Amino acid sequence: MTQNIEKFDVIVVGAGPAGNAAAYTLAKAGKKVLQLERGEYPGSKNVQGAILYADALEKIIPDFRDSAPLERTVIEQRMWVMEDESYVGTTFRSDRFNQMPGNRYTIIRARFDKWFSEQVQKAGALVICEMTVIALLRDAAGKVIGVEVDREDGKIYADTVILADGVNSLVASRAGLREDIKPAAVALAVKETIFLPKETVEARFNLKGSEGVVIEMLGSISQGMAGTAFLYTNKDSISLGIGCMLSDMKAQNTTPAELLEKLKQHPSVAPLIAGGETREYAAHLIPEGGYHALPELYGEGWLLVGDSAGFVNAVHREGSNLAMTSGRLAAETLLELGEKGLPSTAANLARYKARLEDSIVLKDLKKYRNIPDTLHSQRQFLSDYPALLNGAAHEFFTVDGQDKATKEKAIFNAFRERRSLLGLLGDAYRLWRATR
Amino acid sequence: MHIVVCIKQVPDSAQIRVHPVTNTIMRQGVPAIINPYDLFAIEAALALKDQLGGKVTVLTMGPPQAEPALRKALSYGCDEAVLVTDKLFAGADTLATSYVLASAIKTLHQETPVDLVFTGKQTIDGDTAQVGPGVAKRLELELLTYVSRIVSVDQAANSIRVERRAEGGVQVLETRLPALITMLEGSNEIRFGSAPDMFRAARAEVCVWDRNAAGIEDIKKVGLKGSPTIVSRVFVPSPRAQKAQQIEFDAANPEAATQTLLDKVLVEIPKVKKQLDQTRDNKRASRSAGERHE
Numbered sequence: 001m002t003q004n005i006e007k008f009d010v011i012v013v014g015a016g017p018a019g020n021a022a023a024y025t026l027a028k029a030g031k032k033v034l035q036l037e038r039g040e041y042p043g044s045k046n047v048q049g050a051i052l053y054a055d056a057l058e059k060i061i062p063d064f065r066d067s068a069p070l071e072r073t074v075i076e077q078r079m080w081v082m083e084d085e086s087y088v089g090t091t092f093r094s095d096r097f098n099q100m101p102g103n104r105y106t107i108i109r110a111r112f113d114k115w116f117s118e119q120v121q122k123a124g125a126l127v128i129c130e131m132t133v134i135a136l137l138r139d140a141a142g143k144v145i146g147v148e149v150d151r152e153d154g155k156i157y158a159d160t161v162i163l164a165d166g167v168n169s170l171v172a173s174r175a176g177l178r179e180d181i182k183p184a185a186v187a188l189a190v191k192e193t194i195f196l197p198k199e200t201v202e203a204r205f206n207l208k209g210s211e212g213v214v215i216e217m218l219g220s221i222s223q224g225m226a227g228t229a230f231l232y233t234n235k236d237s238i239s240l241g242i243g244c245m246l247s248d249m250k251a252q253n254t255t256p257a258e259l260l261e262k263l264k265q266h267p268s269v270a271p272l273i274a275g276g277e278t279r280e281y282a283a284h285l286i287p288e289g290g291y292h293a294l295p296e297l298y299g300e301g302w303l304l305v306g307d308s309a310g311f312v313n314a315v316h317r318e319g320s321n322l323a324m325t326s327g328r329l330a331a332e333t334l335l336e337l338g339e340k341g342l343p344s345t346a347a348n349l350a351r352y353k354a355r356l357e358d359s360i361v362l363k364d365l366k367k368y369r370n371i372p373d374t375l376h377s378q379r380q381f382l383s384d385y386p387a388l389l390n391g392a393a394h395e396f397f398t399v400d401g402q403d404k405a406t407k408e409k410a411i412f413n414a415f416r417e418r419r420s421l422l423g424l425l426g427d428a429y430r431l432w433r434a435t436r
Numbered sequence: 437m438h439i440v441v442c443i444k445q446v447p448d449s450a451q452i453r454v455h456p457v458t459n460t461i462m463r464q465g466v467p468a469i470i471n472p473y474d475l476f477a478i479e480a481a482l483a484l485k486d487q488l489g490g491k492v493t494v495l496t497m498g499p500p501q502a503e504p505a506l507r508k509a510l511s512y513g514c515d516e517a518v519l520v521t522d523k524l525f526a527g528a529d530t531l532a533t534s535y536v537l538a539s540a541i542k543t544l545h546q547e548t549p550v551d552l553v554f555t556g557k558q559t560i561d562g563d564t565a566q567v568g569p570g571v572a573k574r575l576e577l578e579l580l581t582y583v584s585r586i587v588s589v590d591q592a593a594n595s596i597r598v599e600r601r602a603e604g605g606v607q608v609l610e611t612r613l614p615a616l617i618t619m620l621e622g623s624n625e626i627r628f629g630s631a632p633d634m635f636r637a638a639r640a641e642v643c644v645w646d647r648n649a650a651g652i653e654d655i656k657k658v659g660l661k662g663s664p665t666i667v668s669r670v671f672v673p674s675p676r677a678q679k680a681q682q683i684e685f686d687a688a689n690p691e692a693a694t695q696t697l698l699d700k701v702l703v704e705i706p707k708v709k710k711q712l713d714q715t716r717d718n719k720r721a722s723r724s725a726g727e728r729h730e
């Protein structure tokens with residue numbers, strides 16, 4: 001029994017932010033779109049809480065605030081540089097963030113992805129879950145002409161295939177469209193959702209209404225590995241997580257679960273989550289190879305968007321916004337080709353790359369292109385400096401009869417001892433280069 | 437063959453949690469699934485269709501949100517889906533539910549005669565196992581419960597032969613059609629639907645019937661009004677306060693270990709000692725009685 005399934009304009013593989021942005025934009029413009037998701041429902045594979053950057057979504061669904069399941073509006077950002085028992089931190093809290101419309105929100109991905117998918121379906125795309133794409137179909141000339149799924153009679157054809165299947169993108173790797181991800185280009189992050197009564201969250205973080213806080217952490221918590229940790233406040237829960245480069249974890253023989261346990265016990269973190277109940281635990285890979293690790297982004301009949309293309313800004317922990325933006329740009333490229341009556345050849349799809357170059361996606365990735373390498377080869381940023389900073393703060397804020405000039409000198413000497421003066425200058429230069 | 441399968445959408449009990457603060461059951465975010473026992477009924481029906489042809493109609497009474505369960509059933513290969521939903525049906529117990537389902541099956545039967553009705557053994561949220569038999573009784577169908585295997589269907593003789601798990605063995609039963617079968621768990625394994633079935637399910641129209649469309653004759657028999665069941669009290673069993681104890685075990689001396697264990701049991705659970713004594717007395721009594729008879 002072979003039944004043929006009709007042909008589509010576009011098949012989108014994956015229903016995360018990238019796939020949803022692409023499918024929504026195409027369906028809204030009247031394209032015949034099929035979106036396939038291997039999970040039981042969109043978001044079922046994405047259980048964590050996260051930060052949503054309004055701008056990227058606003059460009060796709062301008063009035064998303066009316067119906068999207070948003071947890072809290074981020075009005076305060078803290079940066080903590082941590083030592084084993086202390087942290088030095090900055091806080092930026094601005095009531096300007098409180099003025100509507102918000103700029104960043106905390107969300108629970110499982111809920112958000114589900115909502116986004118409903119919008120995709122309302123826009124007219126056919127969304128089918130519990131279908132895993134296992135291979136790409138090609139014609140004799142090698143052009144991608146559809147996908148094969150893990151079910152009987154599972155060959156489905158389309159003019160273009162958009163791969164939005166996330167960091168592992170087995171489909172792309174298997175089809176030889178990109179190399180397997182390397183441990184040095186990917187971070188392993190673990191995250192817990194810790195439930196607390198709404199009032200407790202608000203009291204502990206000095207919040208009212210739907211205000212929210214984000215804390216970014218680095219220092220001794222990553223045990224010298226390249227990595228950072230984060231804490232976000234949701235309505236009645238806290239998302240707490242830590243991520244480190246996979247290659248580092250392998251070398252140090254640590255598990256992410258161990259790191260997270262230590263983080264939870266850190267004297268600065270423990271009181272914030274005390275009494276809470278952990279109900280969700282998720283581990284996930286984050287592509288952090290940055291600009292230098294980007295694969296081919298398009299070819300004959302196919303495009304890569306979101307994590308599967310490696311679009312993550314590790315420094316700012318931005319991923320879903322780049323995913324949504326790249327998904328939208330891929331869709332807009334196909335709409336442009338459609339208007340002009342052009343086929344999805346590699347030459348024509350090059351317009352997608354041009355659009356990316358012109359957007360936050362590749363502009364930011366280019367700007368931060370040296371960060372992964374810098375953090376890799378220059379461990380002092382992650383181990384020595386946090387220790388020194390905390391030592392310095394301790395020295396400076398301990399009122400013990402010592403005059404401030406002597407204190408400053410002691411601090412300076414401590415830095416000098418750990419890193420030569422030349423090394424210090426070099427570090428400043430390297431960090432500046434990396435973020436430039 | 438026209439086979440009707442009755443299913444129910446239930447909260448996935450594996451994922452239900454108690455709110456850590458308020459201690460209430462958190463249903464929000466708990467995915468709804470097809471009652472796991474019903475999957476065996478769906479598969480049994482589909483296997484019969486594969487063998488004999490015909491169609492499988494899947495039927496549920498529930499709120500409009502139960503539609504995904506029906507769509508899921510379609511994706512396995514069921515042909516048609518009917519959702520019987522009406523505000524009046526809310527609060528139904530097994531009596532009222534079986535009345536609504538029986539009415540809907542009667543209505544389906546008028547269109548295409550129904551040969552077989554399948555249900556799961558029971559639901560995981562109610563555990564009563566009463567709805568299937570209730571439907572059978574109302575429609576005067578032959579009732580085969582706890583069926584572990586469909587052996588054969590003889591369409592010419594209009595009969596079915598099944599295996600039924602019973603205490604101490606397996607019964608082989610044969611009866612005439614139409615019949616209602618409740619399938620035992622583990623009797624088969626639900627299939628992985630084909631890609632075309634998935635597409636059909638994603639696009640299919642699910643028939644939505646209100647009380648009129650379903651052919652309900654007596655609205656006093658549906659919903660809360662038609663439900664004589666009263667839940668008098670819901671309680672959480674209090675956990676036992678006793679702690680587990682460890683007994684040192686010397687491998688060289690199992691008799692001593694057994695003795696220690698026995699002593700502990702007999703001292704700490706007086707009930708056991710009492711029962712043991714009683715059995716011993718009874719035995720003695722009957723033995724002496726037997727002696728007397730000889």
Ligand SMILES: Cc1cc2nc3c(=O)[nH]c(=O)nc-3n(C[C@H](O)[C@H](O)[C@H](O)COP(=O)(O)OP(=O)(O)OC[C@H]3O[C@@H](n4cnc5c(N)ncnc54)[C@H](O)[C@@H]3O)c2cc1C
Binds near residue numbers: 019050164190308317
């Ligand atoms: C712990 C952690 C915290 C993060 N925090 C943030 C944050 O706060 N803010 C932020 O912007 N970003 C954050 N990110 C990054 C962000 O999650 C990702 O960049 C974003 O989810 C990428 O979207 P995507 O659509 O490309 O991929 P995904 O969201 O991974 O979606 C891919 C989808 O494709 C499906 N799929 C995969 N393979 C197949 C297949 N073969 N067939 C069918 N379907 C398939 C998957 O099931 C999945 O639903 C975080 C990541 C992690 C791991």
